[in-house]
Amino acid sequence: MASTERTTVTARPAPQRPTPTGRRRAAKAATLVGLVLGALFAGLPILWMLSSSFKTNTEIFQNPPELLTAGFSLDAYVSILTDPTKVRFFVNSYIVAGAVTVLTLLVAVMAAYAFSRFEFRGKSVVNVVIISVQAVPPITLLIPYFGLVVTLKLYNTYPGLILTYMVFTLPYAIIMMTGYFNTLPRELDEAVRVDGAGSWTALWRILVPIAVPGIVSVGIYTFMIAWNEYIFALTLTRTEDMRTVPIGIQLLMGQHSYEWNEMMAMSILGSIPVLVLFVFFQRYFLGGLTSGSVKS
Amino acid sequence: MAALTHRPRPGTDPDVGAGPGGPAGNHTQPLKRRAEPYLFVSPVVVLLAALMAVPIVLVLGYSLMDNVITNKNPEFVGLANYVEVLTDPGFATAVRNTLVFTLASVAAHLVLGLAFAMLLNSPYVGRFGLAFFRVVYVLPWLFTVAIIAVLWRLLLDPDGVVNWLLGLVGAPGQIEWLSSPELALPAVTFINIWAGYPFFMISLLAGLQGIPGDLHEAAKVDGAGVLARFRHVTLPQLRPIIISMALLDLIWTSQQFALIWMTTGGGPVDVTEMLSTYTYKLAFSRYEFSLASTSAVLVLVLSMALAFFYVRHQRARD
Numbered sequence: 368m369a370s371t372e373r374t375t376v377t378a379r380p381a382p383q384r385p386t387p388t389g390r391r392r393a394a395k396a397a398t399l400v401g402l403v404l405g406a407l408f409a410g411l412p413i414l415w416m417l418s419s420s421f422k423t424n425t426e427i428f429q430n431p432p433e434l435l436t437a438g439f440s441l442d443a444y445v446s447i448l449t450d451p452t453k454v455r456f457f458v459n460s461y462i463v464a465g466a467v468t469v470l471t472l473l474v475a476v477m478a479a480y481a482f483s484r485f486e487f488r489g490k491s492v493v494n495v496v497i498i499s500v501q502a503v504p505p506i507t508l509l510i511p512y513f514g515l516v517v518t519l520k521l522y523n524t525y526p527g528l529i530l531t532y533m534v535f536t537l538p539y540a541i542i543m544m545t546g547y548f549n550t551l552p553r554e555l556d557e558a559v560r561v562d563g564a565g566s567w568t569a570l571w572r573i574l575v576p577i578a579v580p581g582i583v584s585v586g587i588y589t590f591m592i593a594w595n596e597y598i599f600a601l602t603l604t605r606t607e608d609m610r611t612v613p614i615g616i617q618l619l620m621g622q623h624s625y626e627w628n629e630m631m632a633m634s635i636l637g638s639i640p641v642l643v644l645f646v647f648f649q650r651y652f653l654g655g656l657t658s659g660s661v662k663s
Numbered sequence: 664m665a666a667l668t669h670r671p672r673p674g675t676d677p678d679v680g681a682g683p684g685g686p687a688g689n690h691t692q693p694l695k696r697r698a699e700p701y702l703f704v705s706p707v708v709v710l711l712a713a714l715m716a717v718p719i720v721l722v723l724g725y726s727l728m729d730n731v732i733t734n735k736n737p738e739f740v741g742l743a744n745y746v747e748v749l750t751d752p753g754f755a756t757a758v759r760n761t762l763v764f765t766l767a768s769v770a771a772h773l774v775l776g777l778a779f780a781m782l783l784n785s786p787y788v789g790r791f792g793l794a795f796f797r798v799v800y801v802l803p804w805l806f807t808v809a810i811i812a813v814l815w816r817l818l819l820d821p822d823g824v825v826n827w828l829l830g831l832v833g834a835p836g837q838i839e840w841l842s843s844p845e846l847a848l849p850a851v852t853f854i855n856i857w858a859g860y861p862f863f864m865i866s867l868l869a870g871l872q873g874i875p876g877d878l879h880e881a882a883k884v885d886g887a888g889v890l891a892r893f894r895h896v897t898l899p900q901l902r903p904i905i906i907s908m909a910l911l912d913l914i915w916t917s918q919q920f921a922l923i924w925m926t927t928g929g930g931p932v933d934v935t936e937m938l939s940t941y942t943y944k945l946a947f948s949r950y951e952f953s954l955a956s957t958s959a960v961l962v963l964v965l966s967m968a969l970a971f972f973y974v975r976h977q978r979a980r981d
Contacts, residue, residue, distance in 0.1 A: 395787035402782050402792075406799045412857070413802050415824060416814050428822045478707040485700035493704060495974055500715055501911075502970030504918040506939045507959040510725065510946050511718035514732055534714040537707060566699050595807035597921035602947065613809035617925055620813060627817055634810040641805050649798075 420444070420631035427627050443632035453633065455608055456615030459525075460637075463611060464593035466529045471536040471589045472582060479544035480570045484553065501538045505598050508534065516603050523605045531599050536589045543588065547581030548574065587644045594641060612637040719963070725956035732952040744957040754958065756933050757941035764852050764937060765916040771856040772912055773905065776863025781897075783864075784871040797868075804861035812925035815854045816841065847927050847935045855922055863908050870904040871897070903980055910973040914966055938962050 414434065419427050423438040447453045481487070482494065512531050521527035555577065556569040564572075575582070600611045610618065616637065619630050726744055728737035748754050779800050783793055803811070818825050819840040826838055840850040874897065882892045898905075920939035923929060929936040929944070942962060946955035 391787075398782060398785045398787045401778070402785075402788065402796050405779050405782060406796055408857075409802050409861075410799045412814060412818055413806070415818060416810075419817065427817070428820070430822075430827065432824050432827055474706045474710065477703045481700040481703035485703075487697070487700040490700075493708065495978075496711065497707070498974050498977060499967070499970045500711060502914045502966045502973065503715065503719075504939070504959070504962045504966050506918065506920060506942050507722060507963040507966075508715075508718050509943075510952060510956050510959055511721035513946075514721065514725075515718065531714065533710060537710065541707065566703075570703075595809075597807070597809055598924075598943075613807055613921070616809050616813055620816075620925075630813050631817070634806070634813060637810060638806050641807075645801070645805055646798075 416631050416634055420628055420635050422628055424626060424628055443626075443628040444636070447629060447633050447636065452607055453615060456610055456612050457636070459609060460594055460611040461640075462525060463528050463532070464590050464640075466525070467532045467536055467593040468586050468590045470529065471533055471540045472586055474533075475537060475540035475544045475585065476575060476578075476582065477570070478541045479548050480566075480574065482541070482545040483548035484556065484566075497538050497541055500534070503534075505535070509598060509602055512599065513602055522603060523609050525609075527603050528596075528600060528611075531603065532593050532596055535596070536592050539592070540585050540589055543585045544578075544581060547578055547585075551577060583648055587648055590644065591641050722956045722959055722963075725953055726960045728953050730951070730953050731956070732950075737953070740953075744953050745961075748954055748957045748961065753933060753936065753941060757936045757938045760848060760933075760935060761917055761937045761939075763848060764855065764919070764935075765913060767852050768855045768859060768916045769909055769912045772860045772863045773909060775856065775860040776867050776908075777901075777905075779860065779864045780867035780871055783868055800864060801861045803858050806858075808858065808921040809925060811854065811858045812922050815857075816926060819850060841927050842931050844931050844934050847931060851923060851926055851935050854926065855916065855919060858922070859912070859916070863912070866904050866908055867901060870901045874900045903976075906976055907973065907980075910969060910976065914969045914973065917969075918962070918966065938965075 418434045420443055421439050421441070422436050423440070423442075426433075426436045426438050429436070482490065508531075516522045516527045516531070519527075521530070551574065556566075556573045559569040559573050560566050595613065596611070597613045600614050601617075604610055604614070607618070612633075616630060616633055619626065619633060725731045727739055727741060729740045729743075731737045783797055783800065785793075788796075806814070817823060820826075821837040821839050825840070826834070826836065829838070830836055838846065840846050878896050878900070879892055882896050887895065918939055919937065920943065923935055923937050923940050924943070927935040929940040938958070939962070942955050942958040945951045945958060
């Protein structure tokens with residue numbers, strides 16, 4: 368109340384200016400209400416997914432709906448995890464996303480090193496190409512990929528998916544990785560290079576070990592893109608034993624009756640890798656993601 | 664040694680336009696040293712040539728042929744496919760739906776993303792509270808589109824929980840969100856909004872945290888109210904981020920396929936048909952690969968036009 372006099376010039380005359388503490392309290396209340404409403408908007412659908420995965424199919428549509436029901440059970444999870452066909456979806460997703468992540472990181476670290484530490488002719492051209500590749504629609508590539516993959520006998524195989532996924536993962540990985548390398552002092556690796564050890568050693572022995580946080584966040588992002596990919600997986604594989612999780616969920620939906628509890632359980636199981644990665648590496652991840660868009 | 668196709672000519676100065684000028688004394692470096700960056704970028708150049716340049720040339724070629732893939736000896740037909748696609752009413756519908764879906768999604772992503780980012784940047788809530796809310800707000804973004812599609816089919820089921828909630832406030836009951844011709848497009852747009860705002864939010868939050876506190880303080884001392892500070896300090900500071908995010912989102916949303924495919928499949932009839940689903944059906948339901956390629960090329964042109972602005976904006980910032 369007895370705080371400093373601050374003249375507030377507003378367009379409209381404030382009939383009764385609230386005291387600073389009163390205004391603070393009002394702002395705080397408004398913020399809290401906003402935060403809670405936002406959390407309901409974002410979280411309720413997810414909560415419903417979780418809750419439905421523990422229900423029987425009839426309980427999902429009971430009226431009025433309940434979050435926890437008498438029929439609470441893990442049956443939906445058990446039936447997915449004991450069905451070899453469905454487990455295979457997960458195995459496929461892990462193999463494909465894992466391979467894409469490793470290969471992308473290898474290629475991206477090398478390219479980012481060149482972009483961050485060297486000036487060379489054609490650099491800006493390659494740079495523009497990499498940025499614009501992000502904008503090429505998957506649907507445009509899908510038709511020629513389908514033709515190529517069939518011709519090269521890669522249709523319905525892991526390499527077919529792994530190779531084609533890299534076209535999406537590489538641009539981000541290189542842009543994020545270059546941004547990260549740029550934040551590390553050049554002197555570190557240049558000293559080694561001048562000593563005659565060569566840039567190969569400078570990259571893998573000096574730069575890569577200190578760039579681990581950046582590499583982790585790029586790796587997570589790459590894994591997420593590959594884990595979530597849908598349209599290529601849908602088109603470039605055919606048999607059930609080659610399908611990945613997103614397509615597997617769709618296959619569940621297509622079957623004679625809708626087993627909603629199983630679909631929700633599979634959705635939860637299918638999201639666990641990404642959720643776990645996110646929770647453990649949240650700080651790295653959000654930092655790495657935004658370092659490209661925020662200039663310090 | 665494949666990288667030496669870009670061989671730097673020894674003894675010549677770097678060309679104008681070859682990037683921001685090499686360090687002084689570049690031409691005294693041994694050849695091996697100057698070949699190095701090319702060796703490091705060669706894997707990505709080879710991969711992008713194989714995975715990007717070749718397919719684009721192929722799809723351009725397909726679009727000029729009479730029927731590819733299904734026919735062993737396709738004939739060159741010039742622009743006939745383009746005439747056919749561009750005069751197809753189905754294509755016009757797809758363009759219109761894509762436009763509505765994309766513009767509404769991007770606008771809502773921006774507004775929601777900014778609102779949530781500002782809530783999360785609030786000085787009134789403790790660190791742990793904010794960390795909790797931040798995780799909750801990011802949640803929709805951590806689930807893949809296939810899962811989001813299935814989840815919302817359950818929520819928006821005529822007997823589902825959304826209709827039950829709306830019933831509490833007096834809505835008429837079993838609304839067919841995804842299969843009614845009037846509601847399907849708004850419904851899929853809403854799902855896309857829900858799924859996509861966190862990406863804006865994350866970047867805008869980082870942007871907000873990057874605004875120097877003294878800017879706000881200075882504005883406060885000058886007597887600027889909350890709204891004035893938002894308009895004259897916050898928005899201008901976030902402008903570069905907002906523009907890049909909006910352009911990226913325009914590009915991605917206009918290419919959205921999985922969400923539509925798994926919720927409405929473009930239906931009922933064609934009210935949610937997007938350019939992506941239209942193209943996909945041409946290729947993999949009707950096996951008209953040439954027409955599909957033509958449509959795919961048109962989608963590419965649209966995306967490249969947006970990418971042009973994006974690249975120009977990114978380079979202006981660097």
